[in-house]
Amino acid sequence: MNKTTQNMKDICIQLLNDRGVTIDDIIDIVYDLQKKYVPTLTRDVCGEAIDRVLGKREVQNAILTGIELDTLAEKNLLSEPLQSLISNDNPLYGIDEILVLSICNVYGSIGLTNFGYVDKVKPGIIGKLDAMGKATNKCHTFMDDIIGAVAAAAASSVAHNAEED
């Protein structure tokens, strides 16, 4: 990884923290997703997988773009009708899912299945982000999908490594 990419990774981790999500929160989800398939799984292995995912340029670009749109929507700085579509998390909007596809696919198509699952079941921090986005003036339209996709891609990376050992 070159300097720019390392720097971008640090910026993304800081952004996730600023929006209320720690790496530990994401480890919780990855561990639960893969524990039954990889009995020897440790939280450290999950953390390393998340680190690999966050080191990818396409993941960093998706994180920067999605969080920017959430933040602008919170500040009411988007034009209509986009402002309403994003701030209301309109189910027909769908760009949040499109954007995070580039994250899910970073370790092959297995990531998609994991993403679909966590997006529907909303475990741990994802459920909290979703509830906060609906109940308060916070906007998490992109954020919950970003976290789900990072967890899903990290789970796929864990699975690939376990298979190939």
Next chain:
Amino acid sequence: MNKTTQNMKDICIQLLNDRGVTIDDIIDIVYDLQKKYVPTLTRDVCGEAIDRVLGKREVQNAILTGIELDTLAEKNLLSEPLQSLISNDNPLYGIDEILVLSICNVYGSIGLTNFGYVDKVKPGIIGKLDAMGKATNKCHTFMDDIIGAVAAAAASSVAHNAEED
């Protein structure tokens, strides 16, 4: 829909039946997926949505191709190493998920989430297909994903129609 497409739809429904799946089995999954979001949902509405999905050319092409590969694998007619990858449903194979993306996406990105969920939870006939594929000399590597994707796309179609009413 022109004659060829109608004809192709009938061939696909017949193929699904030959491989042990009825439209009613798929309705079960669509109904369970959407019931909580659309309280007035009926099984007929689910059936119509499945019919719309099966009327699309890209869906028909994916069904024909996937079932052919399953059937050839059952008859041991594929070359190695592909024969083993498909007949063992190797988790690193992944072409089954790729192939059915064209089905999931037929009504937008919402289908992906539903697909990921059913692919992981394996409700109804999908769990049966998966278990049969593992326990017997049947090969359902593509079939379970095909059914999951058709159900997911139909659920998205139901959701779109409900939103837009």
Next chain:
Amino acid sequence: MNKTTQNMKDICIQLLNDRGVTIDDIIDIVYDLQKKYVPTLTRDVCGEAIDRVLGKREVQNAILTGIELDTLAEKNLLSEPLQSLISNDNPLYGIDEILVLSICNVYGSIGLTNFGYVDKVKPGIIGKLDAMGKATNKCHTFMDDIIGAVAAAAASSVAHNAEED
């Protein structure tokens, strides 16, 4: 098409105009793409195909989101490093291509090939948008991909209709 979707279509056409692109500009590209495959092709048929594409919710959502990001970048209203990535049309950014995939895929996978081609060859208005984005303080990072994707999807729709006749 219901009222909201019709209304959204009108908003999108207005936005395209505001950013310097007319439906006629898009017809030029679609006509050139399909003329050699469909000898009887007319500009009216191309215009109807563009109209169908612009009537789709996922297309409208992608247009609204992409143009918003371009406009915010022009006004220097995005946070760094996203502001620089978008205003410099950084070749490693890639979210512009991801975003418009939902447009390309609206009539199946054939749209992808057409999109890749126009994105590289940059015919007509697409080349002008690209040159303006590089030479002036205009930002067309998303806009050129949006127009390419709408043209590509419309060309696919023309091709499908011609095949199925």
Next chain:
Amino acid sequence: MNKTTQNMKDICIQLLNDRGVTIDDIIDIVYDLQKKYVPTLTRDVCGEAIDRVLGKREVQNAILTGIELDTLAEKNLLSEPLQSLISNDNPLYGIDEILVLSICNVYGSIGLTNFGYVDKVKPGIIGKLDAMGKATNKCHTFMDDIIGAVAAAAASSVAHNAEED
């Protein structure tokens, strides 16, 4: 890379040769695609990029599956209507493009644009494969897309490396 993956790569290179394509043929395309963006580009750098692409499991799976379908179609061993769809390279089939998406995307979304371009322009060996598929009893429905996608992904890998230096 572990032993299985290395072994799979050798099998794929052999298969490409058996179907009439050498690594040198693919280098020609990658070199032409990237020469104008990377003036210092050498054929060796292109060859290394192709090697990286062929080392990926999802690429190997797509190659094995696509070539198997082409070969079965040549031998008239597929069921109808799939046999006719593949052996005639029907433009509405589209599964060939879907299958090779997993190859194109291996180095991010930039690969898609390159793929769309070569799929349309058909440079070098791709044009020859396409012409042979149409004129003889050879079936190259998947093969030309596979070569285009491998070249497109390798070109993206070259571009990424050049940007990040």
